[in-house]
Amino acid sequence: MMVTYKQLKHFSIHATDKDIGGIRDILFDDDSFVIRYLVADTNTWLPLSRKVVISPISVSIINRDHDTIDVAMDAETLKNSPTIDEHKPVSREYEETLFRYFGYGYYWIGPGAWGDFSHPTELADPKLMDEAREDLSANKENHLRACGEVSGYEVATTDDNVGHICDFVVDTRNWAIRLLVVDTNNWLPGGKKLALLPTDILQIDWSSHRVSVKLDHDGLMARPDIDIDKLGNGEYIADIVHQIAK
Incomplete structure (x- = not known):
């Protein structure tokens, strides 16, 4: 689940x-x-x-x-x-x-x-x-790390900062985090909710309140735009992960 x-x-x-x-x-x-x-x-x-x-x-x-x-x-x-x-x-x-x-x-x-x-x-x-x-x-x-602390951290790509972490998707079969959700609303008018995999993360720095990722700006912006209402759907999450892994 x-x-x-x-x-x-x-x-x-x-x-x-x-x-x-x-x-x-x-x-x-x-x-x-x-x-x-x-x-x-x-x-x-x-x-x-x-x-x-x-x-x-x-x-x-x-x-x-x-x-x-x-x-x-x-x-x-x-x-x-x-x-x-x-x-x-x-x-x-x-x-x-x-x-x-x-x-x-x-x-x-x-x-x-x-x-x-x-x-x-x-x-x-x-x-x-x-x-x-x-x-x-x-x-x-x-x-x-506390989810409550990391939620709100800026996301740093290899060339700029884009959005912030706003949520985590957890698989309760083994309690693994499957996705992190990036909200770009504070950077891009209208904003998007984009998907990050745990393997995308380079570092979480509590002193700078920043999550550094392996992606460049365009790579992050090319990630699937998430439907927040479907984050509890296992098939939907599996499809998102599959899209990213292509």
């Missing part, structure tokens, strides 16, 4: 025993372009609106009809989970603490986006935690 970042921001999260609030933001890996965490806005049931993160490993059901995500844990488990400081980067040390708390296998041990697995839920097996290597010195760096 395809869903966009902007759509997910309207989803509520259901634990096994209660509603635990909505999605405040989404953290993705800018190396593999996979969604790593949903940041839950828990102001209805936690003091001081303390923020907790939920890995796709925990997601059991996504209901587009009701805009809900069900997670395979109760509210008390989430309440006692390690919290994050939303004003600081999420470190690998924090991730290790979080994964140990939930008893998940580490996604960063293995060749793929989810370690040795194609789907994140396969890492929920507690045996994987027992088998996890203790020496993780080669895996201390993560590449987490």
